Every structure is written in structure tokens, then in C-alpha cells.
Amino acid sequence: MTNPLSACHELVVATSNPNKVRELTDLLKPLGIPIASLPTDVPLQPVVEDGSTLQENARKKACGYARQTGRWVIADDTGLEVEVLDGAPGVRSARYAGDDASMAMNLALLIEHMKDVPDPQRSARFVCHLCVADPDGNIALEASGQCLGRIDRQPIGEFGFGYDSVFLIQGTDRTLAEMDQQQTAQVGHRGQAARSLIASWKTS
Template sequence: MKEIIVATKNKGKVKDFEELFKRKGFVVKSLLDYPELEDVEETGETFVENAILKSEQISKALNKTVISDDSGLSIDALNGEPGVYSARYAGAHKSDEDNMNKVLEKLGGIPYEQRTARFHCALALTVQNGQTHTVEGTCEGMIHTEKVGDHGFGYDPIFYLPDYSKTMAELTNAEKNKISHRANALKKLQNMIDELF
């Protein structure tokens, strides 16, 4: 069986990747299966740089094919914040709740039409021979004034999709997997995977 390691301990992300890779006949593992591995320091200034850092270091350590993503939220009214700091926006303890509260607080008083934002996902795939390939995907939306919905993770409850009149956290997994930034990046990656494997 083809095996791919998803370079994350985030169960939500693992689930997103599993749904897309199982169809291709991959056995999907994550860093939760390798507790002995040390975390890769995300010192890149862009989502792409961070994704490459993670996939290359982990592929080298395990001698396996690894896919990593670095993704986050960019809010126009906050000059692109939280950006690469999305996971730790409210502090190193990485709390989704605190991160969302910080965004809502910072956007207090900013009118709806100025609350444009996008989720951005950079994927890096490092194959066993050490070659790395990258793709990117985005999903456009607005920042809601409150948290709505209980699906998804991260900033999903405050990321409003005008075309659906719902937040990302109100979508079913199937709906989210059609339009999310990660799904858009994975669509680009799928053709590449067919060629590589």
C-alpha cells in the first residue's frame, strides 16, 4: 500500500487529508503516529516556506513521503493578520477560542463590508527521494461579528461565506471539502500525485 504521512497533530486537518487521500488508495498516517518526533520550528515568513520546512525535515527523519501544510487566515482590515501566526495568534498555547476572540476584538467597530478575509493553504509534498513540490489554495470570505456553527476547527465559526449565507463551521464536511482553501490546494495536488505515483 502507498503510505503518506501528514505532518500535523491536528485531528481536524488529518481528517481533511484522509478523506481526499483514501480515494487515491493511500494509507494516511500523521505525526500522532510518531510521538517521538520533535516539532519542526516554523521559522518561515510565508505559508509556503513553513510548509516546505515541515515536509522536508519530517521526510528526512522518517524516510517516507510526507505532505505538510501551512495554512491560516489573512484579514484585509488587519493588514493580513494573523497570517503565519494564525495558530498562535493569541499566544503560544494555541487556543482556537482565544484566537477567534482576539480577531473579533480587533475588528470591533469595523463595518461588515470592510471585513474581507481569506483562508490560505500552502501544501508541500516531499517524496522519499527528497524532491519537494508545492501548491497553494485560497477561500474568500468575510469575518462574522460572532461565532456561529460547531463543525470544523480553527477560525471556521467566524469565517462567513456570503455565497452560502453560512460560516465555514455551519457547512457539512462534504460541502467544506468542495470549497475550502485546503480542498482547492489539494485539487491542484491531485494531478501532481497521479504523475508522481
Template sequence: MTEPRIVLSTHNAKKLTELRSVLAEAMPGFDPALVTSASELSLADVVEDGVTFEQNALIKARFAAERTGLIAIADDSGIAVDVLGGAPGIFSARWSGRHGDDQANNDLLLAQLADVPDEHRGARFVCAAAMAHPSADGIATHVERGEMAGVMLRAPQGNGGFGYDPLFRPDGCAVSSAQLSAQEKNAISHRGRAFRALAPHVVALLGA
């Protein structure tokens, strides 16, 4: 049985699948069993009290690396709307006051943008992906950032994805993020870009 060497600090099975796919692309012959998750290791959640995506991702990655001794990867992501000064930002998952309530979050954001004309509805999804691992000097870290620019729609479109996907149309697309296939979304998404930027650093560690 393959022993895991990487832990993804998440309880989201879709993120685990995505990271395994990214690493397989970066390293032919990569064994997906090398990557496990916080859920599979029964890791507790850690308080994310950073004020940026990068800080929160690093908090989660450091925690997982300290608890497991493995290479740990974590991400923090959200949507940043131009006319709201970059909000909801790091508060995206709890914008309505209830963490993870996609419907309430979407309803509130739509209401806040109701009077904003189409030419000023620019936004972007942002993801910071962090890696932490034990080293001779303690816990070493590295972080990468990925973004996907687009516009906010006036009503939800599509049933795929999660979060704010039904309200967001990526630049260059005729449909919302929720109407893209998993492969189409991963190719352009903020998380896919951040994970791909981080992958060479993970591969180098695995090779070492």
C-alpha cells in the same frame, strides 16, 4: 498489513481523514492505509520559522521526508483579513499569544475588527500544501496553494469546525464555516483545494 508510503506531517486526525479522502477521489481503489501521520510515527514537531505559509509547509514536509524516507505531505494555514494587511496570517494559531487557544484568538480578532464596517470585513482562509520525497538529488519538493474567500462576522455562529470558522462566512454561503457540514466545507475550503491540487503529484509518485 499495508506498509505506509505517505506520511502526513500533522497530529490532527481530521486532516489525516481529509487527505485520505482526497487521494481516494483522485485514485479509485486507493488504500487509505498507505497514509499515516506524524502522530502514528511518533515524529517530533519541527520549528516553523518561515515567513510564509509555503515556507512553513515545506519545512514540515522536508523534515518528515528526511526522518521517514516516505513521501511526506504537510500544510500550513490561517486566516488573512484585508483591513489588517493579511494578518493574522501565519500567526493565526497564536494570534492571542497562546498557541491553539481558539477562544482567545477569536476574541482578540473580533475586538480588533469591532469598528470595521461590513463592507470592509473581507478576508480569506489560506492553505499551502507541500509534498517532499527522497530523490536522486536529495529531497524533492512541490507546493500548492488554496484559498477560500469570505467575510468576517460580528459574532461567532455555529459550533462545528475549529479555529476561526465560527467568525467566517464563505462567499456564496448563508452560514459560517462552523455551520457547514464536513462535506460542504471540504468541497470549498482552502485546505481541500490545496490538497486536491497536490493530489495528482502524489498519485504520480505512487504510480512510479
């Protein structure tokens, strides 16, 4: 049986976030195919991320933009899950402080919600779900990854984005924002998901 992924000669990243495009471009180099941003020369309807899980949102974005562009699309949905907050911000990580909130506002709200939580109860994890859809909008491949850690009390670090500056990686005293792109790729949730996706791609 022919592997449908053999027909994919380019992947479009379903995001307007240049940080994610840059990171996924680097992580997916082992696939040996070009990684592109969403096209700007055609009108695209934003895909509403109203799924109840990261997997649902990744699927919606991949399939939605694949159908609109007629191209192979990879979508990522990532969330920070804090144990003492019952898994919040979770699927609403990008909208924790409101639908129009900036990441600075989301980060400030998380710090506020965690200010009275003792150190032993600050465990958390980053989860990333990746989904690849074919040009007809059918799901071709999925993978996920996670990074365990805990929430620090104040932002530290110059790299990364989002909640990276308060996420202390398990077994270290460093936040994700204190690691450069190469180091983050090794220990981070998106790197774990990308390696799992590449392995499945090459064996499918």
C-alpha cells in the same frame, strides 16, 4: 523519465492535529494510497514553524519530518488573511494570541480586533499550502488553494475548527463551521489545494 511520485505508496501527514489528519485523509482518497498520522513509536523533534510565509512553513514541515521518519510526508500550512488587518493573522494564525495560545484565545482576539470594523471592510480569505516531500527530505510536489469570504461578528456553527465559525463564505450567508465535512471539501481552501495537488500528481 520515471516519475519519482510513483515510488510513494503511503503519505504521512505532518501534524498532530487530528482534525487535519481526518480531513486530508478524506480529501486525498483519489490518490488511492494510504494516509497515515505521524508515528508515535519513535522520538520526533518538532519542526519549528518560523517561516515568513505559509509556503515556507509547509516546506519546512514536510522536509523536516520526512528526514526524521524516512517516509513520504505531506505537510499543510493554513492561514486566515484579513484585509483590514493587513493580512493578519496570516502565517501566525495558530499563534495569533501568543505562542501558547489556544484556538479559543486566537478566535476571541480576532473578534476583538474586528469589533469596530464596518461590514464592507470585513473581507478575508483562507489560504492553504500543501507540500509533499520524499523520504530524503526533497520537495516533490506543492499546491495551494484559497477560500474567499468575510469575518462575521460572532461565532456560528458546530462544524470545523479554528476560525471557521466566524468565516462567512463569499456568496453565501453561512460560515465554514455551518457546513459539514463534505460541503467544506467542495468550497474550502484545503479542498481546493488538495484537488490541485491530486491533478498535478496524476499528470506529473
